[in-house]
Amino acid sequence: MSIIQEKGCQTHGVLHLNYAGISDRDFEDFKDFKSEETEFIYLKRNLLTNVPPAVLQCSALKHIYIEDNELVELPPEICQLHNLCVLNVTGNQLSSLPHTIGQLKNLTKLQIGNNRLTSLPKTLGRLSHLVTLEASRNDLQTVPRELLGCSSLKLLALDKNKLTWLPRQLCWLPSLQELSLAGNFLQYLPPMLFKQPRLKELVLDENTALHYLPYGTAVYETFYSPLLEVSANHVHGNDVVCGHMQEVDPGRSFLVPPPEITDVLTSTHRVPRLEELTMRTVARLLRHQEDVYVLGLPREVADHLAFPTDICAQEQLGNSCQNFVYKSAFPMVFKRHHILRGLLACSYTCFLECLKI
Structure with missing residues (x-):
C-alpha cells in the first residue's frame, strides 16, 4: 500500500491529502488515482516540489489547494485544467508564473501569496472571470497594467511586496471593491484611484514613504473614513478634514508625482x-x-x-x-x-x- 493510499481519502470527487507528508515520488507510485472523477484536491503542507502530473490529468478538476509545499514552478500544462475555478499555491517557492495561466478562463480565485514572485504575467489580464487575486508577501515591484482586463476582479491583495507605484490603468477596474497595499514602498497613488465608484476598502498601512493622498470628490466622503486604514502612516482617516489649498513647493521632498508626469x-x-x-x-x-x-x-x-x-x-x-x-x-x-x-x-x-x- 502506498503512502497516499494509507493517508489519503478519495470520495465523491474529492481527494484529501493535507498534512500527509507526501513527496513527488509518492504520487508516481499512486496507481489508484481516479483522475477523471476528481473535482477537488487538497494537498496542503506536504513535500511536493512540482505539481504531480497525475493532477494535471484531472479534466474535471475545479479546486486545487497546494499551499505550504516546496513548489519551485507551476508547469505550463496547468492550462489543461479548463474547469479550474480556484488555484491556491500560497506558501511555496515560486519565482514566476507560466504565461499559460491566462488560459484558465474559468478561474475565479487565484492565491499566490508568500512566494518569491518578482513579476506577474501580463496574460493574467485575460482572466475575465477572476474575482479574487491574492498576491501578498512576494517581491513584486509593480503589477501589469493588463490586469485591467480582469473585469470581474473585486479583491486585489498586494500587501508586503516591494511596490513603489501602481499603474493608473488599475483605477478603471470596473468591479474592484477591496484593494490592500499594506507594507509596501509606495510614494504616491494614482489620482484617479479615488474616483473609483465601487471601491469600498483601501488599506495602506506601513507605507512609510507615502506622505500625501490624491484628492477627489469621493475622498472626503468615503475614503477618509474608517475604511481607509493608514494607521501605520501615523494618520487616521477620521482626522482628515478638507481645508484651504495652496500651491505646492516643487522643492518639497514629500511630493512624488506619477511617473508619467515628467x-x-x-x-x-x-x-x-x-x-x-x-x-x-x-x-x-x-x-x-x-x-x-x-x-x-x-x-x-x-x-x-x-x-x-x-x-x-x-x-x-x-x-x-x-x-x-x-x-x-x-x-x-x-x-x-x-x-x-x-x-x-x-x-x-x-x-x-x-x-x-
Missing part, C-alpha cells in the same frame, strides 16, 4: 507643454470614440488618451473646467485643519489659473 510645472510656467495641449485637444475630438487603439495611434499616446492621469481639480470642486491631465500639470496640496503628521492631500490642475481657487 514635468511638474512651477509658477514660472503659464501653460502646459505642447505635447500636453495636443493630447487634450485630441481627447476632446475623440470624446465619443469608444476605442482609441483602433485609430493607429502610438501605443503610449493611445494609452494616455484612454486612461488619463487625472482630472483638473477645478472640475472636482464643481467648477467649469473640463480638462483631463495627461503628462504635465500644476500640482497643489491641501492644508488641513488637524495636524496629520505630514500627510496632505494632493491634486493637479491643468493651467496655472486653475490653481488660484
Whole structure:
C-alpha cells in the first residue's frame, strides 16, 4: 500500500491529502488515482516540489489547494485544467508564473501569496472571470497594467511586496471593491484611484514613504473614513478634514508625482507643454470614440488618451473646467485643519489659473 493510499481519502470527487507528508515520488507510485472523477484536491503542507502530473490529468478538476509545499514552478500544462475555478499555491517557492495561466478562463480565485514572485504575467489580464487575486508577501515591484482586463476582479491583495507605484490603468477596474497595499514602498497613488465608484476598502498601512493622498470628490466622503486604514502612516482617516489649498513647493521632498508626469510645472510656467495641449485637444475630438487603439495611434499616446492621469481639480470642486491631465500639470496640496503628521492631500490642475481657487 502506498503512502497516499494509507493517508489519503478519495470520495465523491474529492481527494484529501493535507498534512500527509507526501513527496513527488509518492504520487508516481499512486496507481489508484481516479483522475477523471476528481473535482477537488487538497494537498496542503506536504513535500511536493512540482505539481504531480497525475493532477494535471484531472479534466474535471475545479479546486486545487497546494499551499505550504516546496513548489519551485507551476508547469505550463496547468492550462489543461479548463474547469479550474480556484488555484491556491500560497506558501511555496515560486519565482514566476507560466504565461499559460491566462488560459484558465474559468478561474475565479487565484492565491499566490508568500512566494518569491518578482513579476506577474501580463496574460493574467485575460482572466475575465477572476474575482479574487491574492498576491501578498512576494517581491513584486509593480503589477501589469493588463490586469485591467480582469473585469470581474473585486479583491486585489498586494500587501508586503516591494511596490513603489501602481499603474493608473488599475483605477478603471470596473468591479474592484477591496484593494490592500499594506507594507509596501509606495510614494504616491494614482489620482484617479479615488474616483473609483465601487471601491469600498483601501488599506495602506506601513507605507512609510507615502506622505500625501490624491484628492477627489469621493475622498472626503468615503475614503477618509474608517475604511481607509493608514494607521501605520501615523494618520487616521477620521482626522482628515478638507481645508484651504495652496500651491505646492516643487522643492518639497514629500511630493512624488506619477511617473508619467515628467514635468511638474512651477509658477514660472503659464501653460502646459505642447505635447500636453495636443493630447487634450485630441481627447476632446475623440470624446465619443469608444476605442482609441483602433485609430493607429502610438501605443503610449493611445494609452494616455484612454486612461488619463487625472482630472483638473477645478472640475472636482464643481467648477467649469473640463480638462483631463495627461503628462504635465500644476500640482497643489491641501492644508488641513488637524495636524496629520505630514500627510496632505494632493491634486493637479491643468493651467496655472486653475490653481488660484
